[in-house]
Amino acid sequence: MRFVDEFRDPALAKTLVKEIEAISARLERGRDKPFAIMEVCGGHTHAIFRYGLEGLLPDLVEFVHGPGCPVCVLPMGRVDDCVAIAEREEVIFATFGDAMRVPGSKKSLLQAKAEGADVRMVYSPLDALTLAKRNPDRQVVFFGLGFETTMPSTALTVLRAAREKVENFSLFCNHITIIPTLRALLSQEDFGIDGFIGPGHVSMVIGTTPYRFIAEEFKKPLVVAGFEPIDLLQSLLMVLRQIEAGQARIENQYARVVPVEGNPAALKAVNEVYEPRATFEWRGLGSIAGSGVRLREAYGAFDAERRFAVPDMKVADPAQCRCGEVLTGAAKPWACPEFGKGCNPETPLGALMVSSEGACAAYYQYGGLRGEAA
Amino acid sequence: MCLGIPGRIVAVADADAMLCVVDVSGVRRTVDVVCVAPPGEPLEALVGAWVLVHVGFAMSIIDEEEAAATLKVLTEIGEAEAEMEALRTGSIEPVPAPAR
16 A cells, blocks of 8 residues: 555565664663653554554663543543443444444443443444434534544534534534643653654644654654654664754654644634633543543533533543553553463453553564563 | 545546445445635635545545655664665675685
């Protein structure tokens, strides 16, 4: 496939791995622990495992899997809210497939569906809008979640619903933003990350300038990366080159898709429809100020939270789970006592085991139970 | 969730509704093009463009020159490496001075 196959070329990958080995050999002197490079985006985590990139790296370099899987960081209470809405008689609850199996405190959306709730898996929020038009006597609710990548698509769907006066459509908004989250991570005292692989498709929307504080205030390099193996290896090399040169800059490896200024039309739609929430709760990370958005008053008619009363209860994660430490890179998945035992992809306890973009599911599927094969 | 897939815009489906038909490896689907529409130009200008499609929306026009530039840098690394390899493995014996 165009723009895909070229970036999977094994010969190029080999060349890049050799360069990474060479630079790592030069950096080795005086270093007693590996350089920890965090890939922020869950899509990157998935690609790293799918292509076995960890196994190609020298011991001196390791990927740390960041919090960028929107399904994984969704708190249990919000899943309960989804189930409560979905179980209403008049509701058709439409969602991306990823979110179906995330456990709530009592059940997942998939279990609610099995018990008779009308839950539909859709590819696009526009498909949910079509469902609303075809079922005028039902309430169609779309489960909006994701970072800035997905935010324009739901914002534009709300704008379209307003324009076309589709009154039985609403959005249950759980969108989150990456910048406040990165700042919260970087501000942790023991945050031992040496550099970042920046999220490619979030950056396609927001551009590369919002990351500048990472280089300027926190003196860490960040390279925005594409999703193919060549993209990731090249971006890692770019981060290591900055480290070797003692620099901290924001670079863009994914310039074929990411313009410096992002996507103005997408940002305009997002700003028109959404406003920041004071705070939003993340699974495993707690509340992060300014990290969530909700629909503005002007589009309140399309807000499922205003339309239906939701329980909005905070529910603690199971005490034995170590999702939070895994999310921040402080612990590897196999260090969790439940990993591969009580918690596995069939019966996940924590959300990191649910989505294919979650670090635990990735290790379970590709890396063996202890990660030794990774 | 955050992945997208490259496709080529092959037709305008509904200009007023900002919808185009995109071909992704032979599969055709109508997508929203608000985020990639050139301001002040008819949507026909998009036909033939490669775009990144995410959940039913064309989110970015893929810049073919940038893609080529990225690959060129990589190829150059390969060339430099081949050059170094040749340098290491090649052997040029000094020619002894002719005996008198």
